[in-house]
Amino acid sequence: MEGVGNLEEEAQKRKERLKSLKRKNTNVTSSDSKNKDVSPLPRPMFRSYKPQDESLQQAKLQDAEPEKVDEEVKDLVEAGKEKVVLQDLDIASLAPRKPDWDLKRDVAKKLEKLERRTQKAIAELIWERLKQGSDDNLGAMLTMTDTRVLQDD
Numbered sequence: 001m002e003g004v005g006n007l008e009e010e011a012q013k014r015k016e017r018l019k020s021l022k023r024k025n026t027n028v029t030s031s032d033s034k035n036k037d038v039s040p041l042p043r044p045m046f047r048s049y050k051p052q053d054e055s056l057q058q059a060k061l062q063d064a065e066p067e068k069v070d071e072e073v074k075d076l077v078e079a080g081k082e083k084v085v086l087q088d089l090d091i092a093s094l095a096p097r098k099p100d101w102d103l104k105r106d107v108a109k110k111l112e113k114l115e116r117r118t119q120k121a122i123a124e125l126i127w128e129r130l131k132q133g134s135d136d137n138l139g140a141m142l143t144m145t146d147t148r149v150l151q152d153d
Contacts, residue, residue, distance in 0.1 A: 046060045 044056065044059050046056065051057060051060060
């Protein structure tokens with residue numbers, strides 16, 4: 001039975017603490033409300049319109065005057081008058097490129113390799129025919145290769 005008495009006493013203590021906290025809170029809020037009443041009201045500041053009441057004319061702000069920018073503008077105008085000299089313009093960089101220029105650039109290395117392989121293969125074919133063929137064939141092959149070289153140049 002002592003446990004029940006203990007619980008009741010603790011509950012009673014909690015209730016008293018809550019009541020004291022409530023009293024403190026009401027005292028604090030009442031003192032805050034008193035301080036709020038004492039503070040002055042904000043004064044109106046008329047920026048974008050003119051008040052019609054004469055008593056409010058005192059709160060009207062003076063019209064803003066634009067700053068003097070004559071000297072800054074003079075400097076900018078003088079800088080604009082100076083002649084700009086462009087150094088060695090590359091006309092190729094200014095001219096528009098064909099739509100497939102990037103593809104050609106990417107494939108150029110591969111084409112170089114293929115061209116070398118093609119030349120080697122042609123040379124090997126010529127040597128094989130020379131080994132197999134006769135003297136008549138040899139003369140014809142030489143004239144063909146000479147004409148091809150001249151046409152390529």
